[in-house]
Amino acid sequence: MNIIKTCLVVTLLLMLSCNSTKKEASKKEDPKSFPLENVLQNNVEKLSKVANALSYPDSLPRNIKSDKTNWGFVGVTDWCSGFWPGTLWYAYEASKNRQIKQEAERFTAPLKSIAYSPADNHDIGFMMYCSYGNGYRLTGNKEYKQTLLAAADTLATLYNPKVGTILSWPSQKHKFKYNTIIDNMMNLELLFWASKNGGNKQLYNIAKSHAEKTMKHIVRKDSAVYHVGSFDEESGEFLRGYTHQGYAHESMWARGQGWGIYGFSVAYRETGEQAFLTTAEKLADHYIKRLPDDKIPFWDFDDPKIPNAPKDASAAAVAACGMFELSQLIDDDLKKKKYFNAAKNYVEILSSAAYLSENTNEALLLHSTGHYPKNSEIDVPIIYADYYYMEALLRYKKLYEKQANALALK
Template identity: 35%
Template structure:
């Protein structure tokens, strides 16, 4: 397949957004217009990552200059510790300063990324052996919580361990992946969004949801993080259990899709003509499938199935959900869902959906795979 048209459309919109957004960062949209913030949300790295992808593809200095400006902003955010009491440090700094290091080998960007890894590592909780998802260490409501999203923050720790030869980063990342596999992935290969431990003793308490339909349901974006996240943990560790888990949760996701191969917001939400989709969940899975397939031998019995579903899902995103032909659109993918129960942007653009859609297109067309690991790593 030729994905060039979709990539060129994304580059054009991203270039326009550089002027629209200025020094601010897009989050989610309302009625087709991105809400902007001063680099205070967990999603801000995705805009930086999109700029680096566009620069790598085009070599247009306008993208590079804008990307470097975002990294300078991330330097200030870390120095001032602005809204960093959460585990999404990997989302923020893997796609900004680590991306700059990977693309340009800027030593200051490398230093910033290592400092960010230290911030994330401080969220390690020895009783229970996990990385606390949200809130301060002494927050009684949050001290025992992990969430499946954290799998995409772990590459920051794996990378830091490779860069420094300090095993503590890698140890925490592996243990978090193992705990996620054990407690968040259910026996039928579906997943919880979140799981709680007793923060004093580490004793497991039980699974729940924060953004899904119900505690026993499968929030599709959470399942998507599992597809990509376990594949990345396999890349760094070569633990076959992580590869197998990525395959299991991927197959569950794909087998529960509606006819157009793009997910509803929760697999257990009553499906009907008014049920919200989450194109961002399918974009994450498409990017994750590219990573997963890269680890499967030609003779692997699952490979052809995943390759077929990868193309079907990407075709549907491009043909039914993208804004190709809508020149003034700010986003790349329509019909994403952020937080349905909370009433927050249940049917609009999501900046992470745009990022993973573009990352998958770039990788499928040009082999530009994003910034979760060094280019020479395999």
Template identity: 40%
Template sequence: MIKKLIAGMLMMINFSVVQAQKVNVKKAFSDAAKQMEVLVKEIGSDTLAMQKNLVSPRTVENGKFKMVNSRDWTSGFFPAELWYLYAYTKDEKWLKLARTYTEKIKKEQFNTGTHDLGFMIYCPFGNGYRLTGDTAYRSVIIQAAKSLSKRFNPVAGVIKSWDHNNDKWQYPVIIDNMMNLELLFEATKLSGDSSFYKIAVTHANTTMKNHFRPDFSSWHVLDYDTKLVENVEKAGSNQQNVEKADRGKVLQKVTAQGYSDASSWARGQAWALYGFTMCYRETKDPAYLAQAKGIARYILTHPSIPKDGIPYWDYNDPKIPNVSRDASAAAITASALYELNKYDVKAGYRSAADKILNSLNTSYTSKPGENHGFILEHSTGHRPANSEVDVPINYADYYYLEALLRSSGK
């Protein structure tokens, strides 16, 4: 076991130092800003989108520019990108646009039908509040946390992800859900209400217990036993010890967007790395740091990782290398590694992040004016459904800009 750990660390160090060229952040932001100007024009010229109350650009698929309404899980990324452009440039143009497009997502603070309020609300409103101190944004964050909290079941110990496909699962929880916990942590800071913090920690602990294999790879979807949950809840104080060992019992460990139930979906690994790194920042619980480092080791030393560090869409697809990459997973990973480096500066995480970011910057960015203004190419959304395969997509751009900011120390 010790030999395997040492070998893994050596592999990670090797990954980190080879071709770890740093990106020219100033130029990268300049190029990104030019693309975003194109994207803003595309939005303004999309009359059909205006008629359908579509508020945010999501992707380009089959050559078609795709906008989404505010209820889409990706709706908050575009306004959040605008906030990042403002954060770096301090150009009032981006501030005005960020405020305008953030406002279009505002009503989702009351949405109790999704677990994705962290993406939808915290990315734009959290950055907006951080950069402006606007108390109206603070109120939206707190209300969104209240809405998200309604999806938490204290017996199962997790926040429910999806309400659909009840014929397939009872109480599905996806690894992506780790990303929405930051909203809850922030809401406790802003409101003083510790219930949000407690929910976040309970969800993280339950996920850490159930969602991972021994090698720190993750399943995508876990299905919890809601019938057991309901029975225990009904029993109340009269049966406090009934089936305690089985509370939150997992019925299935499956995938929805990966290659197979036994495989490791690349973006899921990235969500996990980012989520547990963030949880360590917010709690200083060493268990979360150990979890993040284990996930990082899995990502950085996996045999299927290409030389440029940009993963294929699933680490275990048998058709590798003849399958799509996922630039979004790479961008999320790079951003997470920059933060993880703060907590262990000797592990080589920054060099690994530099390498990934440099690959994205040099080989995965759109040519000027192309892809309707999206910044990165070659992301994979939902390959099993043949949806958004090898396309530009807004969350890839968001985490790419975040990684650029983190690489520069901002």
């Protein structure tokens, strides 16, 4: 009888232990355990406070030096000019606060001239789609739409049909000849959008061709990407690849990998071309495989100084947005879950004390790296990190709500 009692007690204890383990696992897996809404609203409050203190709408935040607490500014022609108004548009989307909307409008307006000026770089997409694009999406402002259509036409003037790509840096042809960079994948969305919203249908063909040539020549066989592809301007022949802002030409530059994941996901969404989806998956899988333990990449995955090398929070934020996008394009449930969970993991780590600025300075995120080989913007807050971080938070929120609604309907 004592043996039977003992067995019953052991069995009961095992059952309780299993139930406890299941509850703990369930708690860890529950997205509600991450205070997503609190993080978003805290960011909104901070962005509102900073915006209210800025007097000149044509001076736009770009970075904060390591010995400073306030943003350093650039003019409207800087490639980063669209990220600050874009970040404010995300803050408005998260809060519906009219005052923040007014601030977003105030900082968006000065960029209008970009759409109507001769194109001198590919960054028109970053400048205009992040600012005017988000503004139009959230307000339906007809003036914003016309400005975006003009911006798309201006960007398209850099397209060379002999090469099949958009020239990224006209000013750097002496160094790289006809050049196309991986970042430019992010600017194709403006062209795809315009082709569907009253613009020239040829814009779609330009964007598709650019993505195809980038996939063929800038995506490497090792599943990493070159930063720059160099081409012969007359024959269209691919000459060689450079990783201009990375450790070495054949190294894996973190932010470039993020641009590729995000850019090819969008290219697949807009065209339905399976090769773009396969490429996005390949780049994402390679990124995931090579991440360090804390899941936030060093500025370049192959820097021999690792672990004593600077991190790049901006790369993590871009990759998170790209993988959220990718997770919604795939039919395979296991892959869908893999990319969604990876993205939400990056967002939650960026929201931790290790990376979130809080009261340290005016930015949202710490520890981004801009151009390490040039000794520029190393381990500092950079505005595009904040932009893609806010985008990732909003994507996380929308996808979580979508999942919750789907479960409620079952």
